Amino acid sequence: MAIATINPANGETLKIFTALTAEEIETKLAKASAAFGSYRKTKMIDRAGWLRNAADLLEKNAEAYGKMMTLEMGKPIQSAIAEAKKCALVCRYYADNAADFLKDLPGESDGSSAFVRYQPLGIVLAVMPWNFPFWQVFRFAAPALMAGNVGLLKHASNVPQCALAIEEIILKAGFPEGAFQTLLIGASQVESVVADDRVQAATLTGSEPAGASLASTAGKYIKKTVLELGGSDPFIVLDSADINAAVATGTKARMLNNGQSCIAAKRFIVSEGIADEFEKKLVAQFQTLKVGDPLSEDTDIGPLATASMCEEIADQVQKSVEMGAKVLIGGKPLEGKGNFYPPTILTEIPAGSPADTEEFFGPVALFFRVKNIDEAIALANATPLGLGASVWTNNHEERDRAIEEIEAGAVFINGLVKSDPRLPFGGIKRSGYGRELSIQGIHEFVNIKTVWIK
Numbered sequence: 001m002a003i004a005t006i007n008p009a010n011g012e013t014l015k016i017f018t019a020l021t022a023e024e025i026e027t028k029l030a031k032a033s034a035a036f037g038s039y040r041k042t043k044m045i046d047r048a049g050w051l052r053n054a055a056d057l058l059e060k061n062a063e064a065y066g067k068m069m070t071l072e073m074g075k076p077i078q079s080a081i082a083e084a085k086k087c088a089l090v091c092r093y094y095a096d097n098a099a100d101f102l103k104d105l106p107g108e109s110d111g112s113s114a115f116v117r118y119q120p121l122g123i124v125l126a127v128m129p130w131n132f133p134f135w136q137v138f139r140f141a142a143p144a145l146m147a148g149n150v151g152l153l154k155h156a157s158n159v160p161q162c163a164l165a166i167e168e169i170i171l172k173a174g175f176p177e178g179a180f181q182t183l184l185i186g187a188s189q190v191e192s193v194v195a196d197d198r199v200q201a202a203t204l205t206g207s208e209p210a211g212a213s214l215a216s217t218a219g220k221y222i223k224k225t226v227l228e229l230g231g232s233d234p235f236i237v238l239d240s241a242d243i244n245a246a247v248a249t250g251t252k253a254r255m256l257n258n259g260q261s262c263i264a265a266k267r268f269i270v271s272e273g274i275a276d277e278f279e280k281k282l283v284a285q286f287q288t289l290k291v292g293d294p295l296s297e298d299t300d301i302g303p304l305a306t307a308s309m310c311e312e313i314a315d316q317v318q319k320s321v322e323m324g325a326k327v328l329i330g331g332k333p334l335e336g337k338g339n340f341y342p343p344t345i346l347t348e349i350p351a352g353s354p355a356d357t358e359e360f361f362g363p364v365a366l367f368f369r370v371k372n373i374d375e376a377i378a379l380a381n382a383t384p385l386g387l388g389a390s391v392w393t394n395n396h397e398e399r400d401r402a403i404e405e406i407e408a409g410a411v412f413i414n415g416l417v418k419s420d421p422r423l424p425f426g427g428i429k430r431s432g433y434g435r436e437l438s439i440q441g442i443h444e445f446v447n448i449k450t451v452w453i454k
């Protein structure tokens with residue numbers, strides 16, 4: 001895949017970049033390695049100050065960064081600006097809390113004393129996706145840098161300007177040269193970086209094949225990894241739910257980021273007592289959404305990030321329909337320039353069709369009817385993925401069963417599944433392993449050193 005900015009709203013190529021050569025990668029690795037030697041000795045209070053400067057820069061320039069994201073990957077401008085501001089939040093969160101999260105932890109032992117000390121690992125490589133081009137990177141970078149690691153970023157090939165802007169923000173904020181560098185490289189160049197002895201660990205957010213590929217290289221060289229992969233999150237609505245609230249939030253949960261979020265509500269699993277009403281209201285809500293220019297402030301849904309993403313979702317819908325699924329609204333890409341796909345709902349989904357078995361990464365809701373909570377939970381778990389789940393009920397027993405029995409990294413009751421710096425984020429099953437954010441996130445890339453003294 002070429003490293004380039006291609007405006008998804010009209011297909012225009014705005015800027016092309018050349019991938020780094022092996023020699024250029026070597027220079028960056030040497031710089032990162034040298035930087036780690038001194039960066040690991042910097043004071044927490046200084047790192048926190050630099051991170052707060054980064055937060056200020058993100059807030060001050062949120063509109064410019066927002067426009068950059070929208071031009072590169074098509075998200076509506078309002079949510080792009082909000083994303084830049086959310087990055088400031090995660091920077092401030094770790095600036096405020098990292099010292100506490102990483103302080104020595106006393107333990108009991110048969111010595112005179114024992115404790116745990118958290119120390120940085122060294123160079124950590126982050127392979128990141130385009131869908132939240134700033135947020136995904138900052139939620140890695142803020143804890144990694146606070147812990148004293150140095151970061152290398154291999155961003156998705158379609159968001160190179162965002163990748164370079166992030167490096168610039170971190171440097172301008174005051175972090176030493178080499179503490180965080182962007183590598184403009186293609187996916188095929190990742191293996192050599194992971195294999196390099198100076199790189200201690202890696203994290204990847206993206207698809208299952210990419211995660212498996214990175215993890216197998218890391219496994220070969222015995223390196224720690226965190227993987228944040230796909231999701232096919234259920235959005236379960238049971239009889240006692242507030243239907244209007246569930247419809248409004250369900251629409252947002254499916255359509256956020258043009259439907260391209262790992263934790264989007266992808267499968268609507270609705271109890272049959274309320275299914276007709278819910279379906280009718282969901283269709284009506286989808287009809288109100290405005291598809292169009294992502295730079296326009298009143299647009300709800302912009303183009304999909306790349307032409308191939310648009311083709312892929314069109315193909316998944318078409319195959320599902322050929323196998324018997326029914327289209328309630330939408331169902332075909334929009335004609336004309338850009339990767340526009342309309343809000344779509346599929347129902348009467350046949351077993352074995354793509355709508356039944358695959359992740360849909362775009363504005364397509366998959367609608368399933370179930371008899372009761374047993375069927376709802378069984379269907380929710382009938383996927384190899386396990387990222388998040390949203391459950392709508394006002395019945396305490398149902399709530400407790402959903403929390404206990406759903407196989408996912410997160411269960412949100414009567415709310416939208418979202419990431420929040422204060423709460424751990426990540427999946428189980430083929431959605432990956434490890435956690436980002438909160439205290440758990442900063443403990444992923446540290447040496448948890450046991451100290452025993454007599």
Ligand code: NAP
Pocket residue numbers: 001127128129130131132154155156157158185186187188190191204205206207208209210211213214228229230231261262263359361387427431
């Ligand atoms: P992708 O193709 O896997 O790309 C993600 C990143 O991995 C890009 O930087 C990509 O580089 C790189 N990459 C691709 N193949 C690779 C390989 N064999 N070895 C090393 N790196 C490789 O992901 P996508 O299709 O763009 O993104 C959508 C997927 O990401 C969905 O499944 C979505 O659910 C998931 N996602 C998960 C989370 C989460 O937090 N769990 C968040 C966002 C997205 P190039 O761009 O150069 O190919």
